[in-house]
Amino acid sequence: MPPPLPARKLAELPRPEEAQGSPRFLRDVLQGLDRPRKAVPSLWFYDARGSRIFQRIMALDGYYPTRIEHEILARHGSDIVAPFFGRGCTVVDLGAGDGTKTRLLLEPLSLRSPRFGYAPIDISGAALADVSARMASEFPRLRVTPVEAEYFEGLRALQGRQPGSLLVLFLGSNIGNLERAEAIAFLRSLRAALRPGDHVLVGFDLLKEVEVLRGAYDDPEGVTAAFNLNLLGRMNRELGADFDLEAFGHRATFDPVRPAMESWLVSRRRQRVRVAGRTFGFEAGEAIHTEISCKYREGDPSALAALAGFSEIGQFRDRRGWFVDALWRVNPK
Ligand code: AVJ
Numbered sequence: 346m347p348p349p350l351p352a353r354k355l356a357e358l359p360r361p362e363e364a365q366g367s368p369r370f371l372r373d374v375l376q377g378l379d380r381p382r383k384a385v386p387s388l389w390f391y392d393a394r395g396s397r398i399f400q401r402i403m404a405l406d407g408y409y410p411t412r413i414e415h416e417i418l419a420r421h422g423s424d425i426v427a428p429f430f431g432r433g434c435t436v437v438d439l440g441a442g443d444g445t446k447t448r449l450l451l452e453p454l455s456l457r458s459p460r461f462g463y464a465p466i467d468i469s470g471a472a473l474a475d476v477s478a479r480m481a482s483e484f485p486r487l488r489v490t491p492v493e494a495e496y497f498e499g500l501r502a503l504q505g506r507q508p509g510s511l512l513v514l515f516l517g518s519n520i521g522n523l524e525r526a527e528a529i530a531f532l533r534s535l536r537a538a539l540r541p542g543d544h545v546l547v548g549f550d551l552l553k554e555v556e557v558l559r560g561a562y563d564d565p566e567g568v569t570a571a572f573n574l575n576l577l578g579r580m581n582r583e584l585g586a587d588f589d590l591e592a593f594g595h596r597a598t599f600d601p602v603r604p605a606m607e608s609w610l611v612s613r614r615r616q617r618v619r620v621a622g623r624t625f626g627f628e629a630g631e632a633i634h635t636e637i638s639c640k641y642r643e644g645d646p647s648a649l650a651a652l653a654g655f656s657e658i659g660q661f662r663d664r665r666g667w668f669v670d671a672l673w674r675v676n677p678k
């Protein structure tokens with residue numbers, strides 16, 4: 346046996362065999378960088394660092410969606426959960442974050458619903474444990490069921506084991522990360538995992554002045570840039586890539602056709618990057634597409650509800666009309 350390498354030497358050897366990244370992350374990155382228009386799916390933003398940076402984005406002056414949706418739920422929370430008063434209800438969180446918004450719905454339920462539960466679904470066990478502990482301590486009667494799974498799998502596991510009907514939350518305009526056809530497919534799968542009497546509350550960020558949109562996806566402190574660049578850092582950490590984070594810049598653009606904000610990582614110079622043993626070339630100015638954040642027109646939420654087989658029973662919006670939380674019900678087939 347050769348003598349063991351000194352520790353420092355070991356640390357210098359980022360070999361693909363050592364990559365701790367999931368096979369799916371590796372596959373998405375290699376496929377995405379092989380395309381003539383390079384792209385990496387936005388779902389990979391959220392490792393522990395990415396989630397922490399996103400918390401900082403939510404506190405930025407320019408990032409209005411979080412604040413506005415909070416305002417909507419603070420004002421209309423009681424109306425939103427009214428269908429469940431006097432009955433059992435389990436609030437299912439798809440992407441709970443720190444639970445700040447969910448709390449605004451659990452409060453009115455705690456006063457008016459005889460049995461109520463809370464079931465956050467997430468693929469990150471650490472995030473689940475945090476939000477579950479917080480909610481359990483705030484609402485002593487609350488029955489908390491954290492589910493470490495993908496969304497639809499988690500929903501199926503919950504069905505029939507919870508008090509009352511489900512109220513599924515998909516807030517924050519997270520749906521905006523999906524292209525229209527993908528959003529319809531996602532909502533249909535959601536519908537298929539639910540039962541008559543279940544409800545969903547979906548957050549939609551509405552189309553508005555482009556300057557406001559731009560201000561939400563770039564900021565003078567560079568927090569959004571750090572969020573986007575963390576995707577490259579994560580490839581370095583988990584896939585043995587050698588991206589120089591200084592050699593790429595964050596850029597947010599508005600596409601008036603979709604319409605959507607889009608995020609990119611733009612190469613500052615001509616360069617080569619290695620990822621898991623493969624080499625990818627970048628021209629100066631060439632970009633990796635990292636995210637779309639769709640912005641919705643007035644009629645879009647109702648149209649999507651109908652296409653996915655839901656009945657819309659209400660829309661709740663802020664005073665300026667910047668954001669909508671749409672409440673949909675699953676009708677008997
Ligand atoms: C969490 C997907 C809703 O698209 O607005 C924030 C993520 N990206 N700033 C969004 C994000 C850049 C955010 N979502």
